[in-house]
Amino acid sequence: MTRxxxxxxxxxxxxxxxxxxxxxxxxxxxxxxxxDCGFAKIEVxxxxxxxxxxxxxxxxxxxxxxxRVPGVEYTVLVPNVRGAERALESRAxxxxxxxxxxETHNLANLRMPRERSFAGLRDVIALAAxxxxxxxxxxxxxxxxxxxxxxRDEVLRWADRFAALGVRGLTICDTTGMAHPxxxxxxxxxxxDRFAGLQLTLHFHNTRGMGLANVLAAVQGGIDRFxxxxxxxxxxxxxxxxxxxxxxxxxxxxxxxxxxxxxxxxPRLLAVARSLPALLGHDVPGQVAKAGRIxxxxxxxxxxAELRRSLA
Amino acid sequence: MTRxxxxxxxxxxxxxxxxxxxxxxxxxxxxxxxxDCGFAKIEVxxxxxxxxxxxxxxxxxxxxxxxRVPGVEYTVLVPNVRGAERALESRAxxxxxxxxxxETHNLANLRMPRERSFAGLRDVIALAAxxxxxxxxxxxxxxxxxxxxxxRDEVLRWADRFAALGVRGLTICDTTGMAHPxxxxxxxxxxxDRFAGLQLTLHFHNTRGMGLANVLAAVQGGIDRFxxxxxxxxxxxxxxxxxxxxxxxxxxxxxxxxxxxxxxxxPRLLAVARSLPALLGHDVPGQVAKAGRIxxxxxxxxxxAELRRSLA
Numbered sequence: 001m002t003r004x005x006x007x008x009x010x011x012x013x014x015x016x017x018x019x020x021x022x023x024x025x026x027x028x029x030x031x032x033x034x035x036d037c038g039f040a041k042i043e044v045x046x047x048x049x050x051x052x053x054x055x056x057x058x059x060x061x062x063x064x065x066x067x068r069v070p071g072v073e074y075t076v077l078v079p080n081v082r083g084a085e086r087a088l089e090s091r092a093x094x095x096x097x098x099x100x101x102x103e104t105h106n107l108a109n110l111r112m113p114r115e116r117s118f119a120g121l122r123d124v125i126a127l128a129a130x131x132x133x134x135x136x137x138x139x140x141x142x143x144x145x146x147x148x149x150x151x152r153d154e155v156l157r158w159a160d161r162f163a164a165l166g167v168r169g170l171t172i173c174d175t176t177g178m179a180h181p182x183x184x185x186x187x188x189x190x191x192x193d194r195f196a197g198l199q200l201t202l203h204f205h206n207t208r209g210m211g212l213a214n215v216l217a218a219v220q221g222g223i224d225r226f227x228x229x230x231x232x233x234x235x236x237x238x239x240x241x242x243x244x245x246x247x248x249x250x251x252x253x254x255x256x257x258x259x260x261x262x263x264x265x266x267p268r269l270l271a272v273a274r275s276l277p278a279l280l281g282h283d284v285p286g287q288v289a290k291a292g293r294i295x296x297x298x299x300x301x302x303x304x305a306e307l308r309r310s311l312a
Numbered sequence: 313m314t315r316x317x318x319x320x321x322x323x324x325x326x327x328x329x330x331x332x333x334x335x336x337x338x339x340x341x342x343x344x345x346x347x348d349c350g351f352a353k354i355e356v357x358x359x360x361x362x363x364x365x366x367x368x369x370x371x372x373x374x375x376x377x378x379x380r381v382p383g384v385e386y387t388v389l390v391p392n393v394r395g396a397e398r399a400l401e402s403r404a405x406x407x408x409x410x411x412x413x414x415e416t417h418n419l420a421n422l423r424m425p426r427e428r429s430f431a432g433l434r435d436v437i438a439l440a441a442x443x444x445x446x447x448x449x450x451x452x453x454x455x456x457x458x459x460x461x462x463x464r465d466e467v468l469r470w471a472d473r474f475a476a477l478g479v480r481g482l483t484i485c486d487t488t489g490m491a492h493p494x495x496x497x498x499x500x501x502x503x504x505d506r507f508a509g510l511q512l513t514l515h516f517h518n519t520r521g522m523g524l525a526n527v528l529a530a531v532q533g534g535i536d537r538f539x540x541x542x543x544x545x546x547x548x549x550x551x552x553x554x555x556x557x558x559x560x561x562x563x564x565x566x567x568x569x570x571x572x573x574x575x576x577x578x579p580r581l582l583a584v585a586r587s588l589p590a591l592l593g594h595d596v597p598g599q600v601a602k603a604g605r606i607x608x609x610x611x612x613x614x615x616x617a618e619l620r621r622s623l624a
Contacts, residue, residue: 104612104616107612107616107619107620108612108613108615108616111615111619112619113623143606145609145610146609146610146611146612147609148607148609177603177606178606180566180569180570180606181528181566181570182569182570182571183569183570206521206599207599207603208562208565208566208599208600208603208605208606209518209523209524209559209562209565209566209598209599209600210524210562210566211521212521212522212524212525213524213525213527213528213566215525216493216525216528216529217528243599247521250520250521250522253520253521254492254493254520254521254522254525257492257494257495258492258493258494258495259494286521287518287519287520287521287555288520288521291489291519291520293520294455294489294490294492294520295460297457297458297459297460298457298458299458300416300419300420300458301420303420303423304416304419304420304458307419307423307424308419311425
């Protein structure tokens with residue numbers, strides 16, 4: 001049995017691509033509900049330009065109004081120094097910075113080459129030094145939907161550069177669900193050998209149905225931190241109709257069934273997950289909220305009791 | 313790299329619970345299309361009473377009209393001796409018999425106690441002896457949605473009884489998606505120790521999102537045969553809104569990505585999977601048919617080329 005830590009990203013990674021703006025009150029209420037579920041971290045929002053991501057234009061207000069539960073770290077995504085200043089003013093517990101290991105994906109997603117991203121993020125790390133820890137999320141570490149393979153050495157090279165700047169944590173992201181379990185096993189081995197002193201987090205998508213298989217492979221390799229998104233929200237514009245991030249509750253349900261300790265109150269989390277379709281006005285991919293836990297039993301159909309009696 | 317064998321069950325396990333009757337022509341065309349994809353077996357239909365499963369009332373006609381491709385075994389489900397006689401007349405290559413390891417599930421599903429099921433299936437095995445091989449599919453081996461836990465020893469006890477009667481194969485079914493990977497690992501170990509001489513097949517559902525994680529755990533334990541259902545059709549009346557059987561194409565895609573050889577022509581299989589929504593009039597759970605394979609790349613967005621030029 002391993003203690004496994006979850007970072008819930010639904011209000012950032014999920015809501016940023018929702019077709020409709022989720023009202024600020026609902027965001028605050030959802031973060032507050034998640035705060036009582038036992039997450040190690042909650043990625044609350046993103047301090048990007050309101051023009052770039054209008055769905056998260058209420059970042060300050062959300063951070064100002066959420067209830068801070070001791071033991072939960074409230075982390076936020078910041079793209080640059082301006083975002084980091086806003087995040088620090090909002091008393092974020094951690095800054096999460098992002099860039100892609102694929103040049104093409106970085107150009108497409110962040111509109112700049114990787115080197116320029118790195119230079120900007122170095123300034124963010126300098127600003128945060130001595131104030132809050134920084135986590136770097138590296139995108140497309142298991143493949144780029146435009147370039148294809150991203151060599152593992154390329155991932156490790158970028159990770160090295162951030163490690164040298166003193167980040168606390170490193171999140172290896174399968175941004176578009178291209179990872180498979182054998183690749184995860186090899187990556188995890190390389191990461192653990194090299195970054196034993198860092199918080200190592202894996203971020204999977206379920207785009208091609210492999211999300212929980214990849215979680216399993218990572219846990220087998222000794223990883224104990226994962227990003228998850230309530231309901232499996234989030235996703236990727238390159239795979240229309242496909243699932244998004246792994247569903248936090250499905251991953252946690254699996255790991256708890258296997259005997260691991262996630263620290264999560266699963267019935268409470270499932271109740272929160274079941275509120276999502278009404279909140280968003282659409283179905284969500286998460287399965288356990290629909291099917292119930294494996295321990296949630298059903299009564300036998302009516303005829304069975306009668307059949308038993310007739311046989312006794 | 314392991315050779316892994318797939319049994320495609322969509323036209324039996326999937327279609328039997330479709331809300332509408334799939335026309336016989338469409339069933340024949342689908343089996344014929346699947347025959348060219350490289351499956352080891354196809355479970356074509358079920359020789360049950362047309363009253364019990366009206367969706368498969370055309371079993372004889374389907375079996376009579378499909379094209380038999382050398383190397384593919386055309387197996388059918390038979391519930392009793394009458395069904396077995398019909399299956400043999402239809403030149404089935406294998407008879408697949410089914411009962412539950414949970415008494416309550418057997419009463420609910422087959423309307424009789426397990427001992428009566430066993431006695432009837434023993435007669436089917438006797439009838440088939442010297443003519444065609446028999447496979448027994450044991451339901452609810454990883455848990456019963458009404459009783460809960462099904463002890464592993466109970467599963468092994470029923471498997472022993474069928475092995476003693478000379479069945480060729482044993483399919484261990486997670487009928488309602490209750491298996492988790494740690495349980496699969498333990499079950500697979502016990503099965504391989506005990507039934508080394510039998511064809512061992514694992515049958516998983518994705519009801520709670522764990523389907524491919526369970527396939528991974530089984531492959532790690534040395535299992536090389538799986539049931540799968542195209543599109544992830546099938547399922548269970550106890551989990552409304554949840555996924556059904558594991559999607560053949562999603563499982564095959566994962567195993568091929570990991571370097572295993574499934575013998576399947578995946579692009580061809582995906583083309584067949586993509587025909588399902590139009591055939592059935594509804595969306596299906598399979599993910600790879602929607603998202604594409606991990607090797608199916610996308611062009612970079614329009615602005616990227618321009619951005620590259622401006623930076624050069």
